[in-house]
Amino acid sequence: MKEGQASILRDTVGLAQWVEFVGRSPMQDALPLLAQPEIISFALGLPSPELFPTEALSRACSDVLSGHPQALQYGVPSIALKSHIVSLMRSRGVECNERQIVLTCGAQQAVSLIVALLLDRRREVIAEEMCYPGFRQVVNFYQPEILEVPTDRETGMDVDRVEWLLKTGACPAFIYAIPNGHNPIGVNLSQEKRSKLLEVSRRYNVPIIEEDPYGFLSYEGGSETPLRAVSEDLVFYVGSFSKMIAPSLRLGWLIAPEKVTGYLAILKEASDIDTTTFAQHIVACMLESGFLWPHLRRLRAEYQRRRNVMLAALPGTFPRGSVWSIPRCGFFLWVRLPDEIDTTRLLKIAANEYRVAFMPGMAFCGNRDNKGARSSVRLNFSNPSESLIEEGMLRLGSMFGSHFGVASIGQK
Amino acid sequence: MKEGQASILRDTVGLAQWVEFVGRSPMQDALPLLAQPEIISFALGLPSPELFPTEALSRACSDVLSGHPQALQYGVPSIALKSHIVSLMRSRGVECNERQIVLTCGAQQAVSLIVALLLDRRREVIAEEMCYPGFRQVVNFYQPEILEVPTDRETGMDVDRVEWLLKTGACPAFIYAIPNGHNPIGVNLSQEKRSKLLEVSRRYNVPIIEEDPYGFLSYEGGSETPLRAVSEDLVFYVGSFSKMIAPSLRLGWLIAPEKVTGYLAILKEASDIDTTTFAQHIVACMLESGFLWPHLRRLRAEYQRRRNVMLAALPGTFPRGSVWSIPRCGFFLWVRLPDEIDTTRLLKIAANEYRVAFMPGMAFCGNRDNKGARSSVRLNFSNPSESLIEEGMLRLGSMFGSHFGVASIGQK
Numbered sequence: 011m012k013e014g015q016a017s018i019l020r021d022t023v024g025l026a027q028w029v030e031f032v033g034r035s036p037m038q039d040a041l042p043l044l045a046q047p048e049i050i051s052f053a054l055g056l057p058s059p060e061l062f063p064t065e066a067l068s069r070a071c072s073d074v075l076s077g078h079p080q081a082l083q084y085g086v087p088s089i090a091l092k093s094h095i096v097s098l099m100r101s102r103g104v105e106c107n108e109r110q111i112v113l114t115c116g117a118q119q120a121v122s123l124i125v126a127l128l129l130d131r132r133r134e135v136i137a138e139e140m141c142y143p144g145f146r147q148v149v150n151f152y153q154p155e156i157l158e159v160p161t162d163r164e165t166g167m168d169v170d171r172v173e174w175l176l177k178t179g180a181c182p183a184f185i186y187a188i189p190n191g192h193n194p195i196g197v198n199l200s201q202e203k204r205s206k207l208l209e210v211s212r213r214y215n216v217p218i219i220e221e222d223p224y225g226f227l228s229y230e231g232g233s234e235t236p237l238r239a240v241s242e243d244l245v246f247y248v249g250s251f252s253k254m255i256a257p258s259l260r261l262g263w264l265i266a267p268e269k270v271t272g273y274l275a276i277l278k279e280a281s282d283i284d285t286t287t288f289a290q291h292i293v294a295c296m297l298e299s300g301f302l303w304p305h306l307r308r309l310r311a312e313y314q315r316r317r318n319v320m321l322a323a324l325p326g327t328f329p330r331g332s333v334w335s336i337p338r339c340g341f342f343l344w345v346r347l348p349d350e351i352d353t354t355r356l357l358k359i360a361a362n363e364y365r366v367a368f369m370p371g372m373a374f375c376g377n378r379d380n381k382g383a384r385s386s387v388r389l390n391f392s393n394p395s396e397s398l399i400e401e402g403m404l405r406l407g408s409m410f411g412s413h414f415g416v417a418s419i420g421q422k
Numbered sequence: 423m424k425e426g427q428a429s430i431l432r433d434t435v436g437l438a439q440w441v442e443f444v445g446r447s448p449m450q451d452a453l454p455l456l457a458q459p460e461i462i463s464f465a466l467g468l469p470s471p472e473l474f475p476t477e478a479l480s481r482a483c484s485d486v487l488s489g490h491p492q493a494l495q496y497g498v499p500s501i502a503l504k505s506h507i508v509s510l511m512r513s514r515g516v517e518c519n520e521r522q523i524v525l526t527c528g529a530q531q532a533v534s535l536i537v538a539l540l541l542d543r544r545r546e547v548i549a550e551e552m553c554y555p556g557f558r559q560v561v562n563f564y565q566p567e568i569l570e571v572p573t574d575r576e577t578g579m580d581v582d583r584v585e586w587l588l589k590t591g592a593c594p595a596f597i598y599a600i601p602n603g604h605n606p607i608g609v610n611l612s613q614e615k616r617s618k619l620l621e622v623s624r625r626y627n628v629p630i631i632e633e634d635p636y637g638f639l640s641y642e643g644g645s646e647t648p649l650r651a652v653s654e655d656l657v658f659y660v661g662s663f664s665k666m667i668a669p670s671l672r673l674g675w676l677i678a679p680e681k682v683t684g685y686l687a688i689l690k691e692a693s694d695i696d697t698t699t700f701a702q703h704i705v706a707c708m709l710e711s712g713f714l715w716p717h718l719r720r721l722r723a724e725y726q727r728r729r730n731v732m733l734a735a736l737p738g739t740f741p742r743g744s745v746w747s748i749p750r751c752g753f754f755l756w757v758r759l760p761d762e763i764d765t766t767r768l769l770k771i772a773a774n775e776y777r778v779a780f781m782p783g784m785a786f787c788g789n790r791d792n793k794g795a796r797s798s799v800r801l802n803f804s805n806p807s808e809s810l811i812e813e814g815m816l817r818l819g820s821m822f823g824s825h826f827g828v829a830s831i832g833q834k
């Protein structure tokens with residue numbers, strides 16, 4: 011939407027000021043390209059449809075509809091479900107209680123409620139240069155100054171830079187982080203940086219929003235312990251069943267200091283009254299049956315296989331000089347190509363001529379001059395099957411072969 | 423939450439400014455009273471659980487889970503469902519198209535998105551003195567000046583007062599109205615006032631938010647035609663399946679001028695990504711089967727019976743001098759008692775001693791000195807069965823008998 015257009019609209023129907031500052035995102039621009047037939051897409055962050063627990067879900071639907079008619083009514087948040095979430099979090103080293111949990115319509119609503127609680131219009135926030143676009147969508151509404159810090163592809167957010175910002179007078183409403191299976195970089199925040207980030211948050215009394223939709227999907231060794239395990243009063247944790255069970259249940263949660271959950275409940279009620287009691291009952295019923303742990307083991311094994319297939323294909327696919335890291339959690343692989351390649355333009359060639367798609371780095375970046383973003387791609391390995399990953403990488407490889415000489419071995 | 427408390431919290435964890443202005447609502451205060459065992463409640467606005475279409479829902483769940491695995495994935499809004507909504511609206515005399523529809527997490531989210539689109543912080547809005555509390559919750563976040571107009575219990579919103587406000591310089595972001603089955607008054611806006619309201623909205627170029635969750639539940643003659651039928655560019659219509667099928671599906675819609683639906687979609691995505699595709703598929707499947715019209719006939723017949731049982735009991739229950747009107751739509755009956763009765767205090771006696779509950783008028787009113795609200799009650803007739811309505815009215819009658827002399831014939 012061009013600025014002129016927005017002004018005209020405001021004049022006609024009297025819209026709020028924020029619409030003047032809203033533009034289409036590069037991600038939205040990419041969507042029509044992805045909607046073409048026969049495209050193999052590594053672009054979006056979708057779970058695998060073959061791994062949806064349709065049978066368990068179906069059984070839970072029947073049980074709930076026959077045994078719990080109140081699941082169709084408005085209702086107070088399910089204590090049974092909250093108790094299951096307490097146990098889930100304990101398995102990750104987090105001690106919390108039911109009164110600290112607010113059930114939400116997915117992780118996105120949880121972030122949106124926490125931001126509404128903490129952020130006044132035009133305040134500062136700290137986030138990464140390369141950042142989940144849904145977060146920018148939430149905060150843009152408040153027109154804040156986003157103080158950006160870089161992300162290292164092996165160790166995560168540049169916490170020294172966070173410290174420097176705070177030391178030199180920044181006064182952000184919060185620090186936003188995805189410490190596990192970072193979106194889009196795929197990295198886990200290193201242990202050393204976790205400690206440092208928590209220490210800095212404490213020293214400057216700045217809350218952290220810890221978004222963790224992928225935290226239960228780790229591929230090597232155990233899951234990383236969330237920041238919330240260490241800091242109960244300064245970390246707002248956000249979790250979700252979207253990637254563990256199914257996105258369309260729209261069921262997530264946040265864990266907040268107990269003294270502010272009342273405000274979050276007011277915001278939640280104003281937003282949409284309550285989180286679907288039907289989905290709450292279904293998921294509580296599934297968790298009660300002990301379904302989740304074997305299911306998570308299956309997801310981890312399958313997603314790890316898909317990641318490995320993609321990793322194995324990378325050196326023969328991407329041009330010499332490309333670099334990437336091995337994600338130990340989540341849905342994404344980040345590849346940085348040689349600087350001269352503009353991946354936003356490349357996507358058009360890939361989709362139109364080679365029927366394969368990825369998300370260009372610029373979709374995650376607020377600064378149009380960022381060279382790293384401009385020459386990078388985010389690849390999703392959770393949605394396509396192993397054979398589609400192989401075929402898609404072949405297509406990418408022949409594109410690079412035609413447009414950049416023979417595909418060469420990239421450097422790890 | 424007292425002001426001092428909010429200030430302390432802001433100092434500790436740095437909350438946004440709006441929390442200073444948030445207080446508990448009388449409705450929230452009433453909830454613990456209602457949660458007591460053996461209470462017959464006329465207090466909340468719940469549909470009847472016996473009338474939930476559990477079987478049709480169950481069948482739709484099976485069909486969707488076996489036939490449409492994509493219903494568990496993230497997804498774009500269902501065109502099939504939007505087409506059904508276009509037909510539903512046409513049955514009410516509204517011509518719209520799929521591009522004007524945004525699917526939402528219930529009517530509440532629809533109102534919340536429209537308010538975010540139209541309202542800048544501290545602007546004015548026009549609403550009724552007696553008003554759905556969920557609306558106040560949404561706008562309070564923007565700290566607007568609410569320009570209040572009275573509601574006549576036979577003809578609805580005082581539109582002359584709306585005109586006067588606009589004529590004398592008010593510049594509201596919108597006018598908020600529930601023209602059918604008003605919550606809490608139960609009244610339908612008269613035809614004459616509808617025409618006047620539309621004319622005034624046009625003359626001063628002020629949009630109307632038409633909230634219509636009860637519009638399909640009319641009890642005598644046909645449904646009233648929504649305002650949206652007459653004004654496509656200035657009326658933002660809000661509908662919901664909560665009262666027609668089940669609240670816990672969290673499925674509603676809004677109809678807006680096509681040129682602004684893009685902004686509403688951005689707000690929606692920022693709030694919670696998308697409206698549960700699972701529920702979208704379930705409801706589309708139910709509507710496809712032709713289930714809705716017979717179901718609506720059944721709901722109307724049953725709710726009309728319950729309303730009639732309650733109306734029949736009123737004269738023998740409420741003290742002399744009480745007045746009410748006959749609702750032709752929706753879930754509520756509004757009774758104004760003699761001025762000396764404070765219904766907020768009365769609720770404690772009713773719930774604690776007589777095990778019967780209603781919603782005191784003050785729950786719907788922003789002004790603590792409003793005598794009409796202070797001495798009124800909202801009675802819900804959709805949730806309790808006919809026999810519970812009879813028993814509950816007997817309990818109310820014996821309370822009035824003990825506390826205000828023998829129950830007397832109220833005046834219609």
